[in-house]
Amino acid sequence: MKKIALAAALSVAATSAFAGGHSKMGKYSEPVIEPAVVVEETRASSGGIIVPIMLLLIVAAAVATR
Template sequence: MKKLVLAATLSVAASTAFAGSMAEPVMEPAVIVEEAASSSNAGIIVPLVLLAVVAAVAAN
């Protein structure tokens, strides 16, 4: 009788190891980090271009 109870207990314990569904695992999308363009170059170039335009207009 003890062997029967032990076998029943082990079979119940073993069946819970396979619990769950066969659904596909959900994968998180890869995080892509894009570096921002440096605004310090635009901060210098734009005033220099405007200064060159103003100097060209004043020269005429």
């Protein structure tokens, strides 16, 4: 009878000792990786202003010839 009580006490102690170990593995989450920051250098170009200026000059030339 003492062996049964000792086995029961050890099994209760063992299950409570391992109870937290398995649940932590279930709650494992992926490590958070910050996205890489890509910095592009800007070029000083007037390409965005040339087309509208050329369009204005063409329109002004067309109006002046009438």
